[in-house]
Amino acid sequence: MRIRLVATTAVAAGALTALSAVPAQAAEYDSALKIRGIQYDAPGSDSNRCSGGNTAEEYLTIKNYSRSTTVNLKGYVVKDAAGNKFTFTASHTLQPGDYVKLRGGNGTDSDTRNVVYRDNCNFMWNNDKDTIYVYKPSGARADVHSYTRSGSDPDRNGYITYHG
Numbered sequence: 001m002r003i004r005l006v007a008t009t010a011v012a013a014g015a016l017t018a019l020s021a022v023p024a025q026a027a028e029y030d031s032a033l034k035i036r037g038i039q040y041d042a043p044g045s046d047s048n049r050c051s052g053g054n055t056a057e058e059y060l061t062i063k064n065y066s067r068s069t070t071v072n073l074k075g076y077v078v079k080d081a082a083g084n085k086f087t088f089t090a091s092h093t094l095q096p097g098d099y100v101k102l103r104g105g106n107g108t109d110s111d112t113r114n115v116v117y118r119d120n121c122n123f124m125w126n127n128d129k130d131t132i133y134v135y136k137p138s139g140a141r142a143d144v145h146s147y148t149r150s151g152s153d154p155d156r157n158g159y160i161t162y163h164g
């Protein structure tokens, strides 16, 4: 699917220079890692109790959309509109097409299970509206998306797809 998207872009550009020409509006998206989607509202009634709560059901999925580049999440930063922040402090390798679910609560991080826990039982993503920022270790922005429950989640299931 990633290959098809790139091919479509090249055809649409209709020029041999397409591969080297980067549209200004796409500059934000030259990042390999982007937001695949977010379960901003955990199913059920929100409870931030570390034991028995549902914070772990709230998650952000970050995917490596590159065709060839493997990326280590170490040093990447996720922030919300209020400035709450999570930094990936451990190595977690994402091969092309690979993804990770950043879940709330406590658990065992696992490459094979594609999961990293925030080790914080409080919810991070507001259920009414919020903004998701992802920064590279350099501080450059990798991706950003704002949402509202009323405008971004037509089926109201608490999940929004971005780059799919």
Ligand SMILES: [Ca+2]
Pocket (backbone or CB within 6 Å): 040, 041, 042, 058, 123, 124, 125, 126, 127
């Ligand atoms: Ca939430």
Ligand SMILES: [Ca+2]
Pocket (backbone or CB within 6 Å): 153, 154, 155, 156, 157, 158, 159, 160, 161
């Ligand atoms: Ca939805």
